[in-house]
Amino acid sequence: MPRFDGFPYLVTRLMSSLYNITLLPEDAPESTLVRLAQRQLGANKLDTCLVLASDRATFCWADGRIEPTDVPPCGGTLLSRRLALSVDLLRTEDLVQRQEHLDRLVANGRAKGTYFFDNLVKGGRNGTREELERLNGTQAEGLPRGLAKCGQCGDWRGECLDADPTFAGIVMPVHCRCQNHNACARCGGRLYERRLNANFYDPRDRGIWHVPGLAIDHKCRTMVRATR
Structure with missing residues (x-):
């Protein structure tokens, strides 16, 4: 990421090597900026960094960790x-x-x-011997073992193996629509119809599809308003 010196601002990691910068008011107290960063993280559910100067920043990770640093993202x-x-x-x-x-x-x-290289295993992990044995094969109508229908949205969720031989031995997490937690910090609308940087199962082609952070298509009000 090119070094941007228009402090202060938020850097949000949309996906590997792709970041969104959101400017913050220059005269706001640091405590206010920290609260804005925490709200952004709480809504977007994407790793966020509050950058205050070239040598001062605070990482707010999606897993809840807060980490001050003197090396802002680059x-x-x-x-x-x-x-x-x-x-x-x-x-x-x-x-x-x-x-x-x-x-x-x-x-x-x-x-x-620009060329983007997202998670090459779609967020999956190497399965253990027990997992590979348990998840091998399919259920009725070709449904991968390990997936179950969500009682709320009727979509599929769980962990399974991908039928694509490219991902042999990889256990794939699959999320239903209810598990889409990436929201707009302003209006609460979903950033995309599916969870970002995650997978969903499509019964029409029996494929496990990955949704990169670049897929954001939510339209909200402008981030600034004219001075009255």
Whole structure:
């Protein structure tokens, strides 16, 4: 990720090597910025980092860990305006200038062309001998063993083996629609119809499909409002 110096801001990891930057008010107390970062993490359920300076940041991991650091995230590809904050921001001159700078940085990255390599095993893991024996084969109508229908949404969930020989021996987590926990911090709407960076089972082709973080298509109100 190119070094962006428009502090303060949030960096949200959408997927491997792809990050969204959300600008924060320059004059807000640090305690307020920390609360905004925690709200963002709580809604998006994506790893988030509050960057305050070139040598000061706080990682807020999706598993609940909070980790101060003097090495802010760097490397990968940048996006912006993909995730709304939980609050409106006043459209100050400083915010406008920093957003324009960020937009140019994002545009320059796109002009160079980008290739993304997401999780090559779709979030799966090597199965134990017991798991491979238990999950081998199918249930009725070709349903992979280990999957069960959700009593609430009627979708499939659980862990199973992928019929694709590319993933032989890999136990795949499968999530139903109820387990889609990636929400907009502003309005609470889902960021995508399926859980991000996760798998779902499609009975039509009996495939296990992976949804990358890049799939976000939620449209919310603008992240800033005009000064009145």
